[in-house]
Amino acid sequence: LAKTTQPISMDSYEGQEVNITCSHNNIATNDYITWYQQFPSQGPRFIIQGYKTKVTNEVASLFIPADRKSSTLSLPRVSLSDTAVYYCLVTRNQGGKLIFGQGTELSVKP
Amino acid sequence: EAGVTQFPSHSVIEKGQTVTLRCDPISGHDNLYWYRRVMGKEIKFLLHFVKESKQDESGMPNNRFLAERTGGTYSTLKVQPAELEDSAMYFCASSLPAGINTGELFFGEGSRLTVL
Numbered sequence: 001l002a003k004t005t006q007p008i009s010m011d012s013y014e015g016q017e018v019n020i021t022c023s024h025n026n027i028a029t030n031d032y033i034t035w036y037q038q039f040p041s042q043g044p045r046f047i048i049q050g051y052k053t054k055v056t057n058e059v060a061s062l063f064i065p066a067d068r069k070s071s072t073l074s075l076p077r078v079s080l081s082d083t084a085v086y087y088c089l090v091t092r093n094q095g096g097k098l099i100f101g102q103g104t105e106l107s108v109k110p
Numbered sequence: 111e112a113g114v115t116q117f118p119s120h121s122v123i124e125k126g127q128t129v130t131l132r133c134d135p136i137s138g139h140d141n142l143y144w145y146r147r148v149m150g151k152e153i154k155f156l157l158h159f160v161k162e163s164k165q166d167e168s169g170m171p172n173n174r175f176l177a178e179r180t181g182g183t184y185s186t187l188k189v190q191p192a193e194l195e196d197s198a199m200y201f202c203a204s205s206l207p208a209g210i211n212t213g214e215l216f217f218g219e220g221s222r223l224t225v226l
Contacts, residue, residue, distance in 0.1 A: 032213060034213060041219075041220070042217075042219055042220070043114075043201050043203070043217025043218050043219055043220055044153070044201075044203075044215075044217050045217065046214040046215065046216075049212075049213050049214070087153075091213055096158075097143060097155050097158050097166060098143075098145075098155065098203075098215060099155065100145075100152050100153040100154070100155075101152060102152055103152075
């Protein structure tokens with residue numbers, strides 16, 4: 001599976017839009033891009049998954065350019081409760097085991 | 111509907127002792143995964159069950175770790191004998207069967223293992 005690279009940490013303020021970009025240069029044709037969120041002392045939680053272009057759900061949007069070598073998770077109007085670690089993962093054929101990187105530690109300040 | 115449940119939430123044992131962690135997946139989820147996170151390190155894959163069969167156990171660190179899923183329902187992960195470096199948070203996750211799998215893994219809250 002393709003290795004992912006994302007910023008180690010990001011800071012934001014309440015009400016701002018946060019964009020976390022992830023690179024996955026060696027993504028394969030059958031691979032999907034999936035994002036998980038993890039709060040301290042909890043298991044990771046699925047946020048969103050996409051293959052190309054744009055995917056939106058009630059929590060976030062995922063933007064994937066045509067070459068699929070990167071993706072951007074967009075969190076609209078973050079709140080303090082969005083402080084967490086966000087993981088970008090490449091998954092084979094939409095499912096299967098997950099290979100976690102170090103993730104991006106997002107800190108939302110008042 | 112109940113999510114993935116893990117027991118115990120925290121276990122403290124001495125080096126050389128045995129510990130068994132249990133995971134109850136969401137009902138109907140054929141896929142069951144074990145992961146662990148050593149403090150300060152990344153979450154690492156341990157193994158994957160499809161029903162009662164081990165699909166992929168490439169992440170199991172050594173033969174002190176034994177995972178079972180008899181009957182394809184709950185799973186246990188036994189560490190025997192435990193070593194100091196086994197201290198970690200152990201996560202279990204489950205997902206729907208192939209064919210209707212949306213790609214989402216549902217994680218439990220984890221079992222924290224501390225080996226003294």
